[in-house]
Amino acid sequence: MCSHSRRSTTRTGRPRSAEADAAILDATRAALVELGWSKLTMGDVATRAGVAKTTLYRRWAGKNELVVDAVAVLFDELELPDRGSLAADVEGVVLQFAALLERPEARTALMAVVAESTRDEPLRERIRVSIVDRQKRLVLEGRERAQARGELPTESDPVAAARTADLIFDVIAGAVVHRALVSCEPVDEDWVRRFTAVLLGGLGATAREA
Amino acid sequence: MCSHSRRSTTRTGRPRSAEADAAILDATRAALVELGWSKLTMGDVATRAGVAKTTLYRRWAGKNELVVDAVAVLFDELELPDRGSLAADVEGVVLQFAALLERPEARTALMAVVAESTRDEPLRERIRVSIVDRQKRLVLEGRERAQARGELPTESDPVAAARTADLIFDVIAGAVVHRALVSCEPVDEDWVRRFTAVLLGGLGATAREA
Amino acid sequence: MCSHSRRSTTRTGRPRSAEADAAILDATRAALVELGWSKLTMGDVATRAGVAKTTLYRRWAGKNELVVDAVAVLFDELELPDRGSLAADVEGVVLQFAALLERPEARTALMAVVAESTRDEPLRERIRVSIVDRQKRLVLEGRERAQARGELPTESDPVAAARTADLIFDVIAGAVVHRALVSCEPVDEDWVRRFTAVLLGGLGATAREA
Amino acid sequence: MCSHSRRSTTRTGRPRSAEADAAILDATRAALVELGWSKLTMGDVATRAGVAKTTLYRRWAGKNELVVDAVAVLFDELELPDRGSLAADVEGVVLQFAALLERPEARTALMAVVAESTRDEPLRERIRVSIVDRQKRLVLEGRERAQARGELPTESDPVAAARTADLIFDVIAGAVVHRALVSCEPVDEDWVRRFTAVLLGGLGATAREA
DNA sequence: ACTTAATCGAGACGGTACGTCTGGTCTTGTC
DNA sequence: GACAAGACCAGACGTACCGTCTCGATTAAGT
Numbered sequence: 001m002c003s004h005s006r007r008s009t010t011r012t013g014r015p016r017s018a019e020a021d022a023a024i025l026d027a028t029r030a031a032l033v034e035l036g037w038s039k040l041t042m043g044d045v046a047t048r049a050g051v052a053k054t055t056l057y058r059r060w061a062g063k064n065e066l067v068v069d070a071v072a073v074l075f076d077e078l079e080l081p082d083r084g085s086l087a088a089d090v091e092g093v094v095l096q097f098a099a100l101l102e103r104p105e106a107r108t109a110l111m112a113v114v115a116e117s118t119r120d121e122p123l124r125e126r127i128r129v130s131i132v133d134r135q136k137r138l139v140l141e142g143r144e145r146a147q148a149r150g151e152l153p154t155e156s157d158p159v160a161a162a163r164t165a166d167l168i169f170d171v172i173a174g175a176v177v178h179r180a181l182v183s184c185e186p187v188d189e190d191w192v193r194r195f196t197a198v199l200l201g202g203l204g205a206t207a208r209e210a
Numbered sequence: 211m212c213s214h215s216r217r218s219t220t221r222t223g224r225p226r227s228a229e230a231d232a233a234i235l236d237a238t239r240a241a242l243v244e245l246g247w248s249k250l251t252m253g254d255v256a257t258r259a260g261v262a263k264t265t266l267y268r269r270w271a272g273k274n275e276l277v278v279d280a281v282a283v284l285f286d287e288l289e290l291p292d293r294g295s296l297a298a299d300v301e302g303v304v305l306q307f308a309a310l311l312e313r314p315e316a317r318t319a320l321m322a323v324v325a326e327s328t329r330d331e332p333l334r335e336r337i338r339v340s341i342v343d344r345q346k347r348l349v350l351e352g353r354e355r356a357q358a359r360g361e362l363p364t365e366s367d368p369v370a371a372a373r374t375a376d377l378i379f380d381v382i383a384g385a386v387v388h389r390a391l392v393s394c395e396p397v398d399e400d401w402v403r404r405f406t407a408v409l410l411g412g413l414g415a416t417a418r419e420a
Numbered sequence: 421m422c423s424h425s426r427r428s429t430t431r432t433g434r435p436r437s438a439e440a441d442a443a444i445l446d447a448t449r450a451a452l453v454e455l456g457w458s459k460l461t462m463g464d465v466a467t468r469a470g471v472a473k474t475t476l477y478r479r480w481a482g483k484n485e486l487v488v489d490a491v492a493v494l495f496d497e498l499e500l501p502d503r504g505s506l507a508a509d510v511e512g513v514v515l516q517f518a519a520l521l522e523r524p525e526a527r528t529a530l531m532a533v534v535a536e537s538t539r540d541e542p543l544r545e546r547i548r549v550s551i552v553d554r555q556k557r558l559v560l561e562g563r564e565r566a567q568a569r570g571e572l573p574t575e576s577d578p579v580a581a582a583r584t585a586d587l588i589f590d591v592i593a594g595a596v597v598h599r600a601l602v603s604c605e606p607v608d609e610d611w612v613r614r615f616t617a618v619l620l621g622g623l624g625a626t627a628r629e630a
Numbered sequence: 631m632c633s634h635s636r637r638s639t640t641r642t643g644r645p646r647s648a649e650a651d652a653a654i655l656d657a658t659r660a661a662l663v664e665l666g667w668s669k670l671t672m673g674d675v676a677t678r679a680g681v682a683k684t685t686l687y688r689r690w691a692g693k694n695e696l697v698v699d700a701v702a703v704l705f706d707e708l709e710l711p712d713r714g715s716l717a718a719d720v721e722g723v724v725l726q727f728a729a730l731l732e733r734p735e736a737r738t739a740l741m742a743v744v745a746e747s748t749r750d751e752p753l754r755e756r757i758r759v760s761i762v763d764r765q766k767r768l769v770l771e772g773r774e775r776a777q778a779r780g781e782l783p784t785e786s787d788p789v790a791a792a793r794t795a796d797l798i799f800d801v802i803a804g805a806v807v808h809r810a811l812v813s814c815e816p817v818d819e820d821w822v823r824r825f826t827a828v829l830l831g832g833l834g835a836t837a838r839e840a
Numbered sequence: 841a842c843t844t845a846a847t848c849g850a851g852a853c854g855g856t857a858c859g860t861c862t863g864g865t866c867t868t869g870t871c
Numbered sequence: 872g873a874c875a876a877g878a879c880c881a882g883a884c885g886t887a888c889c890g891t892c893t894c895g896a897t898t899a900a901g902t
Contacts, residue, residue: 011846011900012844012845012846012899012900012901013844013845013846013847013898013899013900014845014846014847014848014897014898014899014900015846015847015898015899015900016846016847016848017847017848020848036328036329037325037326037329038325038326038329041887041888041889042888042889042890043887043888043889044888050849051848051849052848052849052850052851053850053851053889053890053891054847054848054849054850054891054892055847055848055849057890057891058847062889062890063889104328107328108325108328108329110325111321111322111324111325111328112321112322112325112326114321114325114391114392115247115248115318115320115321115322115324115325116247116248116322118246118317118318118321118391119246119247119248119318124394127392132392132393163404164404166393166395167401167404167405167408169393170385170388170389170392170393171381171384171385171388171405171408173384173388173392174381174383174384174385174386174387174388174389174392175380175381175384175385176384177384177388178380178381178383178384178387178388179380179384181324181328182324182337182342182380182383182384183342183376183379183380184334184338185376191377194373194374194377194416195377195381197412197415197416197419198377198381198409198412198413198415198416199408199412200412201411201412201413201414201415201416202407202408202409202410202411202412202413202415203408203411203412204411204415205407205408205411205412205414205415206404206407206408206411209407221868221869222868222869222870222875222876222877223867223868223869223875223876223877223878224866224867224868224869224876224877224878224879225867225868225877225878226877226878226879227878227879230878230879251856251857251858252857252858252859253856253857253858254857260880261879261880262879262880262881262882263858263859263860263880263881263882264860264861264878264879264880264881265878265879265880267859267860268878268879272859437873440874456748456749457745457746457749458745458746458749461861461862461863462862462863462864463861463862463863464862466875470875471874471875472874472875472876472877473863473864473865473875473876473877474865474866474873474874474875474876475873475874475875477863477864477865478873482863482864483863524748527748528745528748528749530745531741531742531744531745531748532741532742532745532746534741534745534811534812535667535668535738535740535741535742535744535745536667536668536742538666538734538737538738538741538811539666539667539668539738544814547812552812552813583824584824586813586815587821587824587825587828589813590805590808590809590812590813591801591804591805591808591825591828593804593808593812594801594803594804594805594806594807594808594809594812595800595801595804595805596804597804597808598800598803598804598807598808599800599804601744601748602744602757602762602800602803602804603762603796603799603800604754604758605796611797614793614794614797614836615797615801617832617835617836617839618797618801618829618832618833618835618836619828619832620832621831621832621833621834621835621836622827622828622829622830622831622832622833622835623828623831623832624831624835625827625828625831625832625834625835626824626827626828626831629827641894641895642849642850642851642894642895642896643849643850643851643852643893643894643895644850644851644852644853644892644893644894645851645852645893645894646851646852646853647852647853650852650853671882671883671884672883672884672885673882673883673884674883676854680854681853681854682853682854682855682856683854683855683884683885683886684852684853684854684855684885684886684887685852685853685854687885687886688852688853692885
């Protein structure tokens with residue numbers, strides 16, 4: 001999460017303010033809510049945070065990196081509560097994700113940084129580490145829990161297992177994001193139930209074939 | 211597709227140049243390929259098109275609207291070739307969509323305009339009409355064809371049918387976009403086959419339940 | 421606007437031309453009063469006159485020429501009323517000129533076109549013909565009348581006479597304009613009386629020397 | 631002369647560059663010579679000065695203010711050399727003034743800013759302080775020197791003295807400017823001698839009356 | 841206590857793009 | 872063929888941000 005690598009050799013001089021870091025990220029989220037991605041400016045964030053622009057640029061290379069860090073923390077709130085069955089777990093986490101996408105700071109920032117990342121490999125990596133992998137972790141946890149319950153067989157081939165997890169992740173995350181941000185329709189319980197039924201039904205069908 | 215609604219009453223004065231329209235949209239796509247969304251500027255597009263900035267702003271309100279119109283035409287190329295079975299049809303259209311997302315102008319523009327649209331209702335509507343509905347049409351055509359083949363039952367309830375089509379659309383489009391632009395992994399034949407299997411398996415399972 | 425009155429002779433000429441001319445010059449003066457020189461635009465004048473910009477440019481090369489013609493007519497109002505003595509005549513014409521410089525259209529236009537003319541020889545000539553010579557005529561008339569009254573001797577050398585007339589003209593016009601537009605002080609009766617006393621006193625003194 | 635009043639309290643932040651000030655004013659004069667007033671643009675001045683447009687607008691509100699400051703320094707060169715008599719002093723300063731009006735930057739700028747000032751009170755004040763008062767000072771100095779020589783009586787009434795000085799100033803400055811810029815005739819030694827004779831003759835005549 | 845050196849706020853700097861406005865020209869269809 | 876309407880190219884306008892750069896003033900950690 002921390003973007004700044006200190007010179008490991010000598011650490012003399014005034015240390016950076018930890019308060020400033022927090023104030024900047026808070027200000028960034030507040031600005032995202034008020035202004036949205038495209039009208040958010042570095043100068044405005046600095047002013048809101050009561051900080052000089054220099055202080056901001058000393059820590060982040062630009063708007064993209066700053067916003068990724070500012071919204072990344074939102075994805076830490078996602079967790080996989082044990083609801084007793086795979087279907088219930090999936091429905092639960094999808095609803096959580098949908099709730100996150102209702103928040104204006106996530107809504108406006110997520111697609112924007114992904115769009116920027118199509119031409120910026122370091123940014124892509126940063127998004128992967130800060131955001132994508134945190135979501136994917138939930139898929140892996142959910143599978144382990146389902147296997148422990150006996151709802152899913154233990155996959156012997158680790159490569160195939162990883163490929164399947166990736167597929168599931170793209171299907172879940174992609175469908176929810178598309179529903180919420182492109183189709184702009186509510187991700188409500190009814191939709192989630194029908195989506196989960198298709199997903200798990202499909203997984204069961206392909207498992208039976210193999 | 212056309213962005214400018216003429217005064218319907220009398221049409222006096224010099225008419226707008228159709229050549230300029232085409233040159234601007236071509237220039238926009240070229241600039242997207244070369245520069246990407248964030249570094250594309252209105253002035254540069256005008257220069258490339260051999261057109262004054264005023265001519266550009268007379269037709270489009272800004273970068274967002276211009277880019278939507280410029281990339282919309284790409285989605286007209288998508289079609290649903292009859293490959294003999296529902297699975298083959300789905301795989302075919304998904305591969306086409308993936309190929310489209312390989313094109314840099316689509317890659318850089320698609321997420322960007324969606325991101326902007328989270329705060330711009332008219333833009334959202336424009337995207338829906340120009341892009342989203344053109345993709346969704348393929349889902350509806352595919353279902354009709356599958357029903358004609360007898361692969362899918364004819365849904366009696368039109369509301370439920372529409373809901374299911376929407377769900378399928380979000381799953382397909384969302385998964386492919388997420389795979390291509392967020393996970394940044396190739397949408398190759400193997401992935402498409404596994405994805406299609408899960409999707410159709412899931413549809414079959416839920417159909418049997420009902 | 422629409423003149424159907426011409427059927428007698430097949431004339432494809434410009435029957436509205438005279439109306440348009442007057443409307444344009446009126447509109448120009450009105451725009452000068454409202455907006456001043458620098459904010460007056462050709463498009464605005466055309467709109468006020470109910471005329472297309474083309475019509476305007478067909479008659480005048482640009483803003484400078486148009487404004488010169490529009491304000492030139494104001495200088496036609498100046499005349500030399502016979503007040504019985506040279507001093508009274510001078511005072512009368514100076515007060516008339518001062519009154520003209522109170523009018524906002526003259527105030528804002530006069531210096532502006534002179535400024536433009538410092539780099540535009542044709543414009544300078546146009547100003548001379550349309551404006552300057554109309555003022556200078558008053559000096560010549562005043563001298564003749566004073567000579568007729570016996571207040572001034574008849575100059576035998578025509579070259580010297582012209583030089584003196586030019587000098588007087590520059591002194592009168594220059595002093596009044598400078599007082600009104602640069603010093604921005606009122607050209608009232610008191611000032612005019614003192615100015616005239618100096619001018620005529622100086623002329624008398626130099627005449628006595630020769 | 632300096633156009634920007636600093637916050638008098640604390641002076642934090644990077645101080646403004648004095649070099650930039652000088653470079654901008656030099657560039658302005660150069661642009662006036664090359665292009666004249668109406669074709670001078672802020673962007674061009676900024677480019678010539680090697681300065682960003684923002685730096686320019688941070689110091690001057692617009693073209694008018696900038697040009698006044700740029701040209702004002704030219705009027706500092708005017709001085710009143712002691713030539714031994716009032717007539718010689720007047721002739722000397724008028725020739726200096728005429729030489730100044732030969733310079734293209736003064737020629738093109740002077741009338742233009744006066745024209746603009748007819749609708750802009752702050753600009754009028756700026757011109758008065760930066761340009762007009764510097765010229766008027768010469769009149770006051772000349773009178774003091776003539777009084778010291780005994781060529782002119784010491785005026786007892788200060789109000790009348792001031793009125794007379796204003797009158798003389800408007801006559802001198804107005805006549806020279808009108809001769810040079812409106813009549814566009816040379817202000818040569820012959821003209822200056824005749825003009826001075828009229829002026830001083832007039833002053834003497836009015837003084838004798840009183 | 842005293843360096844030392846990186847930090848802090850403020851704000852000016854050179855740039856770039858913005859979206860608008862104007863100047864002057866050129867098509868249109870109508871009269 | 873002149874006219875109004877209005878689109879066209881060109882380019883200046885003044886503003887907003889960008890990311891960098893001085894400034895003088897704080898901080899601690901290491902003498």
